[in-house]
Amino acid sequence: MTPQFRPRFPWWGGDLQTLRNRLAHRQSPLPGEAETFQVKTPDNDILTGTLHRPDTPKAQPFIYLLHGLTGDENSVYMQEATRHHLAQGRSVLRMNLRGAGSSELLCKSTYTAASWPDILTTVDALEPSLTKDGIFLIGFSMGGNMLINALPHIRHDSGCLGAATVSAPIDPVSASRRLMCRRNHIYQKALLDEMKETYLTRPEGGDPVWRPIIENVDSVWAFDDQITAPRNGYSGAKEYYERTAGIKQLEAINLPLLMIHAKNDPWIPVAPYLTLPPSSHITVEITRSGGHVGFHGKDPQPWHDLRISDFIAELI
Numbered sequence: 206m207t208p209q210f211r212p213r214f215p216w217w218g219g220d221l222q223t224l225r226n227r228l229a230h231r232q233s234p235l236p237g238e239a240e241t242f243q244v245k246t247p248d249n250d251i252l253t254g255t256l257h258r259p260d261t262p263k264a265q266p267f268i269y270l271l272h273g274l275t276g277d278e279n280s281v282y283m284q285e286a287t288r289h290h291l292a293q294g295r296s297v298l299r300m301n302l303r304g305a306g307s308s309e310l311l312c313k314s315t316y317t318a319a320s321w322p323d324i325l326t327t328v329d330a331l332e333p334s335l336t337k338d339g340i341f342l343i344g345f346s347m348g349g350n351m352l353i354n355a356l357p358h359i360r361h362d363s364g365c366l367g368a369a370t371v372s373a374p375i376d377p378v379s380a381s382r383r384l385m386c387r388r389n390h391i392y393q394k395a396l397l398d399e400m401k402e403t404y405l406t407r408p409e410g411g412d413p414v415w416r417p418i419i420e421n422v423d424s425v426w427a428f429d430d431q432i433t434a435p436r437n438g439y440s441g442a443k444e445y446y447e448r449t450a451g452i453k454q455l456e457a458i459n460l461p462l463l464m465i466h467a468k469n470d471p472w473i474p475v476a477p478y479l480t481l482p483p484s485s486h487i488t489v490e491i492t493r494s495g496g497h498v499g500f501h502g503k504d505p506q507p508w509h510d511l512r513i514s515d516f517i518a519e520l521i
Contacts, residue, residue, distance in 0.1 A: 207515045210467075210492040210500055210508040219469030222496025226281035235284065236260055237291050241307075242298060244330040251311035252323055254278055254300035256335075257287055263294025266339040266366050266517060267331065270299050271324065273346025273372075273498065275399040277306030282345055282371075282498050282507065289510040296335055300327060302348065304403070315403060317437055318347060318377060318449035321355040328363055339366040341517055345498050346473075349373025349464075353451030356458045366520050367461035369513045372470055372498045375455075376477040377446035381426045383474050392472060393425055400428055452477055455487060462487045463516045465509050467495030488516070 212218075216225050235257060242256040255278055268290045272280050278299035287297045301308045303323055304315035316323070328340065340363065344352030349370030359365045374380035384393045404419050415432070422428045430442035439445040455462075468475045468491060478491055490512065492500070500508035 207508070207511045210495055210512075211502050212494045213502050216499070216501045217494075219467065219471045219494065219496040219499075222467070222469070222494060222499030222501055223471055225496075225499055225501050230281045235287055235291065242300075243311075244327055246303070246323060246326050248313075250303060250313055251308060252301065252303060252327060253306065253308040253311065254298050254327075257291055257297045257299070259291045259294050259296065261294055262296070264338050265293060265295040266341040266521065267335050268295050268297040269324075269328070269340060269342045270297060271342070271344040271348035271352055272300075272302065272305070273344075273348050275396055275403070276346070276348075277301050279306065280345075285507055286343065286345075286510050289506050289514070293514060298327075298331075302351075304407075309407075315407070317433055318351060318354075318445070319437060321351040322358075324352060324355040325358055325360075328359065328365070336364045339364050339521070341366055341520075342368040343371070343513060344368070344373065345371045347374060350375055350377065350449070350451040353458070353462075354449065354454050356460055356462065357454055359460065365460060367463070367516070369463040369465065369516060371465045371500075371509045371513075372467070372473055372495075373451060373464065374473045375452040375464075376450055376474070378443065378450070379474045379477060380472065381429070381442070381446060384425050384472060389471060397422070397425055397428060400425070404432065452481075455481065455484065458486055460486060461516075461520055463513060464489045465492070465495075465500075465512060466490075467492045467497070467500070469494050470497045472497045 216222050237260050238258045240256050242254040244252050270283050272283050278301050283299050290297050302316035303320050304312040350373045426442050434441050434445040466478050502508045
């Protein structure tokens, strides 16, 4: 059993835990064999990812990884999780959300928190040879919230054994408000700049109506209120957040789910996790430290990867 998380020097506190991947990560090749993965959506967009097979395969579940806001399959936490699960003999899919990473030029639209049906499309497209020992789904940050929304709709014969989320914003309203706090000004500006760039480099970025709106929004809430919501059929940010809140779907989940979150996550409040009622299907693990998708402890591998492996072992 993996011990409770303890941060390691010099990554003390939520901010340094959160920033460690940007400050100290060293790129290195992933082991095993890799190939491009593509699947067509019902509306004819193309979702992409990278499928990895381990050097020494074992009878282990297939791992499906989903990134967070402004991320893609090459985000550090996605690569490190892939490295860990390959070492356990598991095949891994690093999946891009709609319009992210290598799917950017193959999609008419970009992902939102409501894009969870794309998860179902991907799971249904997996070859039986990959999933013969089951599937385990892992979502990081916003990808975790999307995964929670998808889980009640996973087919019973899909082979899904369970799922895990790391630092998921299960209550998007409170998460957006936290980002707008003065202490998070730098975080919000970085996220907002990346969100703007995503839109401005797409065809809609040249639209004379949308371009000035995109350029002038000054908060994540305003971006979702003036751009994401109206472009996707919502009256505004509040409705968009409330209708995509994973916390409202938890009671409908009947698969084993591990939810990992840190009290000192600077982006996502812990309060919604503390109000969750007991569930026979859901395990909630709240650590004192860890930041946002950080969890850099004594082991070189992020603690959340180790804990998820333990959870998988319990299931099989």
